[in-house]
Amino acid sequence: MESPRDKKYFAKRKVCRFCTESIEMDYKNAEMLSRYITDRKKIVPRRNSGLCAGCQRELASAIKRARFMALLPYTVLH
Amino acid sequence: MAIKSKYYETLYVVRPDIKEEELAKIQQKLDEALAANEGEVIRSDKWAQRELAYEIKDYKKGTYYIIVFKALPGAAAELERHLRFYNTDVLRFMTVVISENAAMREKAVPEAKTQTEPAEAPAKAEGEN
Numbered sequence: 001m002e003s004p005r006d007k008k009y010f011a012k013r014k015v016c017r018f019c020t021e022s023i024e025m026d027y028k029n030a031e032m033l034s035r036y037i038t039d040r041k042k043i044v045p046r047r048n049s050g051l052c053a054g055c056q057r058e059l060a061s062a063i064k065r066a067r068f069m070a071l072l073p074y075t076v077l078h
Numbered sequence: 079m080a081i082k083s084k085y086y087e088t089l090y091v092v093r094p095d096i097k098e099e100e101l102a103k104i105q106q107k108l109d110e111a112l113a114a115n116e117g118e119v120i121r122s123d124k125w126a127q128r129e130l131a132y133e134i135k136d137y138k139k140g141t142y143y144i145i146v147f148k149a150l151p152g153a154a155a156e157l158e159r160h161l162r163f164y165n166t167d168v169l170r171f172m173t174v175v176i177s178e179n180a181a182m183r184e185k186a187v188p189e190a191k192t193q194t195e196p197a198e199a200p201a202k203a204e205g206e207n
Contacts, residue, residue, distance in 0.1 A: 024180070028089065028125070069089060069170050070130035070140065078132035 016052040018059075025058040027065035030072055037063065041073050085181035086147055086154050089125065090161055090171035091140040104164050108145065111156045117149030121184045134169045146176070146184040 018025060023032070036044045036059055043063050046056045066072040092101060105122075112119055125142040134140070145157075154173050161171040 027174075030131075065172065065174070067131070069091065069142075069172055070132055070134055071128075073131040 016050065016055050018055040019052055025055070025062050027062040027069070028071065030066055033059070033063050033066055033072060037072065039076075041075055081150055083148050083150055084154075085120075085176050085178055086149065086173050087176045087181075087184070088145045088147075088154075088157060088161075088171060088173040089142060090145075091130075091134075091142050091169045092167050093135070093137050093169055094127070094139040094141055096141070096167050100167060104160075104167060105143075107160045107164075108157055111160050112145075112147055112149060112153055115149055115153030115156055117147045117153040117157075119145065119147045120181055121146040130169075137169060140169055146181055148181065 017023065027033070036049055038044055043060055046053070049056060049059070051059060063072060067074050092104070109119070109122075111117075122145045123143070125144040127139065127141045130138055130140050147153075158171065158173055161168050
């Protein structure tokens with residue numbers, strides 16, 4: 001008998017947008033970065049963002065820089 | 079090995095109600111700091127006036143200024159020292175090392191801007207208010 005666990009999912013394969021479209025990671029571009037934060041202003045994890053390891057690291061540091069410069073919020077509680 | 083010059087980008091936020099002469103004084107100090115350390119300014123202008131994502135010292139808005147320059151690491155430290163000194167007017171500042179390519183792109187931006195500035199400036203002001 002087939003258990004629900006055996007069910008196979010074919011998720012759409014994500015490709016890193018930053019690599020394919022060669023967008024420059026820039027902490028000043030708050031509009032672009034805000035696509036990669038959740039409703040609660042957390043950084044979207046790699047499994048959801050679909051970025052490659054290197055780009056995700058750059059993204060995280062860009063978001064953190066933007067937060068410091070008050071371009072992006074740290075939380076929704078400000 | 080000799081220390082190499084690097085390309086830097088400094089973004090700083092001043093409080094929105096700053097007086098023009100105070101701002102001019104700060105900018106003059108920054109220019110002097112770079113000139114004294116053989117820094118080469120590639121771009122220096124107003125980046126944006128925008129709402130802060132959170133309040134800093136009870137200010138909800140801020141004016142962002144950007145300086146892109148090529149200099150020795152000591153010059154960047156000197157620049158930051160001046161920004162720190164004016165911490166009542168300068169709400170935030172950050173210097174990051176950028177690649178030569180990114181710096182050269184910045185060089186192209188101000189030239190393009192000066193040509194379209196008269197048409198662009200009024201439209202921008204309306205959008206922000």
